[in-house]
Amino acid sequence: MNSKTLFKDKNxxxxxxxxxxxxxxxxxxxxxxGILAPALKGDRPSNIFIYGMTGTGKTLVTQYVVNQLKEIASSNNVTINVLYVNCKMKRVADTEYRLIAYLAGLLGKKVPATGLPTDQVYKIFFEALEEKTGVVILVLDEIDALIEKVGDELLYTLTRINQDIDNSKVTIVGISNNLSFTENMDARVKSSLSDEEMIFPPYNALQLKDILLERADIAFNEDVIEDGVIQKCAALAAQEHGDARRALNLLRVAGELAERQNMTKITIGHVDCAESKIDLDHIVEAVKTQPKQSKILLKTILMLSEKSSEYIFTGDVFDLYVTLCDKIGIKPLTQRRISDLIAELDMLSIINTKVISRGRHGRTRTIRLAISGKVYTKVSEYLNNEFNI
Ligand SMILES: Nc1ncnc2c1ncn2[C@@H]1O[C@H](COP(=O)(O)OP(=O)(O)OP(=O)(O)O)[C@@H](O)[C@H]1O
Ligand SMILES: [Mg+2]
Structure with a gap:
């Protein structure tokens, strides 16, 4: 049997x-x-704000529900218009102009990519809304990205839209995996956006197992998955934070590894390899996309950790960092900014930091590298290539 027989539908x-x-x-x-059902009678449903960790099914569930609503509506001769925007998408939601132009486009009005005054773009969008009968459900997925890029003024306008329009009824569904952005949001916007609030909990291992079993039936041929493989993928993903995307990725990569080795079965060993591969790709990618100063900082930490396996003191890091900046010919950041960057590397799990007491010297933050083995080698090679010091 050759590897082609492992996957039935890898897609x-x-x-x-x-x-x-x-x-x-x-x-x-x-x-x-239930919240959106009034749309089936032509009434405007409450706005909904959906929050939950990554991979908890927010996007999937929302699309599932609006698609079902649309089906019921069309069999009842009612119109429901759904405008779905992923605000992380480039060239769609990075400026107010672009987003409103995109929404107008979804409603069938063409707006030039640039050039019109923003007022005019709004006018076209409002006119397009007026022409629609029935409720318009505007799904703003990854809404935190929108606020980060264009601020909350735009959302204020959108939440007030129904006061300016006679014919149409707009409901906003906002989705985010990051709650902290609401802290700085205008209180009025926040409260009208979250008429209804919903939190998606992480999946546990048993739930992930069911999700994987269903998907594996579609993806793989019969009898190619060894006992325990699905459980292992589910357990690993549950350990992290109940992320279905990670569980599915583990299973897919394990399958690809088995396929590449021309194996007839996917084994638990393949899942272990898949885990390291995904983590490796993930961390190396995270390092590559760091700003230059962060990379110099990480290079500094790598150099210090090669000298000693003990904890590294932030003071030493800063001194060597300044020296490296001099060598490279780049202006060093202040110690305060470096502290921020250290915290960010900690968040990415590239380093661990810990505050310790140094007796009469007071308290200080210490650093330890959190990467080892293959990941360490890859990161180290990459930084050596970047900075020839
Ligand atoms: N209950 C489920 N049943 C089947 N598949 C699921 C389920 N929940 C999530 N998935 C799958 O897991 C992946 C992640 O789900 P989804 O994109 O909905 O997550 P999310 O909560 O929107 O994450 P993010 O915050 O990162 O956008 C998708 O491929 C989706 O099909
Ligand atoms: Mg999503």
Whole structure:
């Protein structure tokens, strides 16, 4: 048997695939469905704010519910218009102009990519809304990215839209995996956006197992998955934070590794390899996308950790960092900014920091590298290539 017989439909394990069933989200589906149901009678539903960690099914569930609503609506001769925007998408939601132009476009009005006064773009969008009968459900996925890029003024306008428009009824569904952005949000925007609030909990290992079993049936041929493989993928993903995307990725990569080795079965060993591969790709990618100053900082920490396996003191890091900046010919950041960057590297799990007491010298923060083995080698090679010091 050759490797071709492992996968039946590999596409079903990628993010592009939308499953027909959504196990373990009945409660969320019913709740969102219930909140949006008035749209079927032509009444405006409350706005909803959906929050939950990454991979907890927010996007999937929302799309599932609005698609079902649209189906019921069309069999009842009612119109429901759904405008879905992923605000992380480049060239769509990075300026107010672009977003409103994009929304107008979804409603069938063409707006030039640049050039019009913003007022004019709004006018076209409002006119397009006026022409629509029935409720318009505006789904703003990754809404934190929108606020970060264009501020909350735009959302204020959107939440007030129904006062300016006679014919149409707009409901906003905001989705985010990051709650902290609401802290700085205008209180009025925040409260009208979250008429209804919903939190998606992380999946546990048993739930992830069910999700994987359903998907594996579609993705793989019969009898190619060894006992324990699905459980292992589920357990690893549950350990992290109940992330279905990670669970599916582990299974897909394990399958690809087995395929590459021309194996007839996917084993637990493949899952272990998949885990290291995903982590490796993830961390190396994270390092590559850091700002230059952060990379110099990390290079500094790597150099110090090669000298001693003990904890590294932030004071030593700063001194060597300044020296390296001099060598490279770049202006060093202040100690305060470096502290921020250290905290960021900690968040990315590239380093661990800990505050310790040094007796009469007071308290200080110490650093230890959190990467080892293959990841360490890759990161180290990359930084050596970047900075020839
Ligand atoms: N209950 C489920 N049943 C089947 N597949 C699921 C389920 N929940 C999530 N998935 C799958 O897991 C992946 C992640 O789900 P989704 O994109 O909805 O997460 P999210 O909460 O929107 O994450 P993020 O905050 O990162 O955008 C998708 O491929 C989705 O199809
Ligand atoms: Mg999502």
């Amino acid at each position: 079903s394990l990628t993010i592009r695939y939308t499953p027909d069933t959504v196990p373990h989200r009945e409660e969320q589906i019913n709740m969102i469905g």
